[in-house]
Amino acid sequence: MTTLDVEATGTQVLTPAVAIIGAGPSGLRAAAELAPRVNGEVLVLERESVAGGIPRHSDHLGYGIRDRHAFLTGPRYAQLLRDEAAAAGARILTNAMVTGWAGDRSLAVTSPEGRIQVDAQAVILATGARERPRPARLIPGDRGRGVYTTGHLQNLVHLKHGRVGKKAVVVGAELVxxxxxxxxxxxxxxxxxxxxxxxxxxSYAAFTGPGRVMFRTKVATRTRVVRxxxxxxxxxxxxxxxxxxxxRTIECDTVILTGDWIxxxxxxxxxxxPIDPVSKSPLVDTALRTGRPGVFAIGNVLHPVDTADVAAxxxxxxxxxxxxxLAGQLPGDAQGSLTAERPFRWVSPSLWSATAPAPPRDRLLLWSEEFVAFPTVVVxxxxxxxxxxRTPWPAAPGRVFRVPASIVEGIxxxxxPVTIGMAERR
Incomplete structure (x- = not known):
């Protein structure tokens, strides 16, 4: 990678082979895989001061099951991903905020050292997802202190070593x-x-059942916080x-807003x-290509939200x-699209062609608005x-539903137009 100083603008110019925006599990894993394989540098741009994404402030076990076949804490998982990306030769630039585009594959970046322009041959969006805060959920009432999203809570507790109250109500019943x-x-x-x-x-019954006992937590279904x-x-x-x-009124001094991802x-x-009108994610084909040549998207910016190991x-x-x-060898563009029908909200990937490669893990990822114990998926x-x-696993709100991609073979x-939904239940 060459580095140029442009005296006229005071902007430093970097020219990596690949620029990855976001140093969470998907971005770091992509960097570790790409760095030894491309002719040029792989540059990871991270707006936080430490790479690792959400896992680095989730100080509990449960990470790395699918990708590492291990049972790790979030910080340990994040550390391994950082170490592997760096060892592979990737450059991780923290405190680097991508503020916009300066060209098709050119990025405008701000950092404590000043402005940077990154002119890459390929760009990967690995920006992840976030929980909607209280204003976006339109919850009325007083504006007292003590309302957090999960991300805000874990950042406060595990990174800032702060305190919260003594009695909490958690809005949502997902894994998070x-x-x-x-x-x-x-x-x-x-x-x-x-x-x-x-x-x-x-959440999965394996979490909900023991959670109710271990944490003495009641789970109120068919309810919502109205004030x-x-x-x-x-x-x-x-x-x-x-x-x-x-x-009814529940006494508490802390409210945690979980899930409801964007x-x-x-x-x-x-x-x-092009953006999916429901998930608000960029549309991609099975090769994870967006609508702009040379720009790819991965992880939870595409499927908000799946587990960290799936993103990796x-x-x-x-x-x-x-x-x-980069070698000019990708197949042609997508020829058609796959659209979700109720009770599914979205499907990823959604752009398809007969010559396309298989999607990651040979799976379609969907989000269901209803619980169905043994759904029959219909194309x-x-x-x-x-x-x-027919799948032997349930479709449920709050977690990604996976379907073998073989269901769309031969289309x-x-x-x-092609749609994916469920058969009528009797």
């Missing part, structure tokens, strides 16, 4: 919700209630049962990339496609059924 409960317990805050609007807890009480500090929440309309898609939007496996998968792109083209598959993507 139990992560928040474990963090709260770490600082002596008991979770007195977990709420979810769904008829079943969103937060207390100022200058939170004193409670008002919870409504969706079926009966009955309301991808960090600002750079994708700024680039004018996206990083491994994109490497061969980036190498092929339709021009409104007619062309394939179906002529030029013959009309």
């Amino acid at each position: 919700s139990w992560s928040a409960v474990m963090t709260l317990q770490h600082v002596g805050c008991r979770t007195v209630l977990m709420t979810t609007e769904y008829p079943k807890a969103d 937060i009480l207390g100022r200058p500090d939170v004193t409670g929440v008002e919870v409504e049962h969706l079926d009966t309309g009955e309301r 991808p960090d898609n600002e750079l994708a939007r700024a680039a004018g990339l 496996l996206d990083g491994a998968a994109v490497a061969e496609h980036v190498v092929a792109y 339709r083209q021009n409104g007619k059924e062309v394939a179906r598959k 002529d993507w030029t013959a009309g």
Whole structure:
């Protein structure tokens, strides 16, 4: 990589072979895979002061199962990913905020050392996802102190070594919700209630059942928080049962807003990339290519939100496609699209062609709005059924549902619109 100083603008120019935006699990794994394989430098741009993403402030076990076949804490998992990327030869530039585009594969970056322009041959968006904060959820009530997202909570507790209150209500019942409960317990805050609007807890039963016992936490299904009480500090929440309309007040001094994910898609939007209208993620084909040549997207910016190890496996998968792109060997563009039908909200990848490579892990990733114990997935083209598959695992809100990609084998993507949904349940 060459480094140039442009005297006229005071901007430093970097010219890596590949620029990766985001140093979470997907970005770091992509860097480790690519650095030994490309002719030029792999540069990872991270806005935080330390690389590693969300796992570095999730100080509990549960990371690395699918990609490392290990059971690690978040900080240890993040450290291994950082070490492997650096050992492979990738350069990780922290405190580097990508603020926009200066060209098709050119990035405008700000850092404590000044402005940087990164002119890369290929760009990978690995910007991840975030939980919606209170204003985006439109929860009314007082504006007291003590309301956090999971990310804010874990940053405060594990990185800043701060304290919260003594009694918490967790809004949501996803996997990340139990992560928040474990963090709260770490600082002596008991979770007195977990709420979810769904008829079943969103998380796997293996987490929900033991969690109720271990943490003495009640899970209230078909409920929602309709008001937060207390100022200058939170004193409670008002919870409504969706079926009966009955309301009750729960005393607490801490409220944790979990789940309700949205991808960090600002750079994708700024680039004018096609965006899924529901997930708000950039649309990609099975080679993880976006609508701009040489720009790829991976991890939870595409599937908000899956586990860190699945995001890391996206990083491994994109490497061969980036190498092929740099060598001019990728197949042609997508010929058709795959669209989700209810009860699915979105599907990834959504752009397909007959010559496309298999998607990462040979899986379609979907998000369901309903719990179905043993769903029959149906693919339709021009409104007619062309394939179906019954899965022995459930589709459930709050976690990604995986379907073997073989369900769409043999489809002529030029013959009309293709959708994926479920068979009617009787």
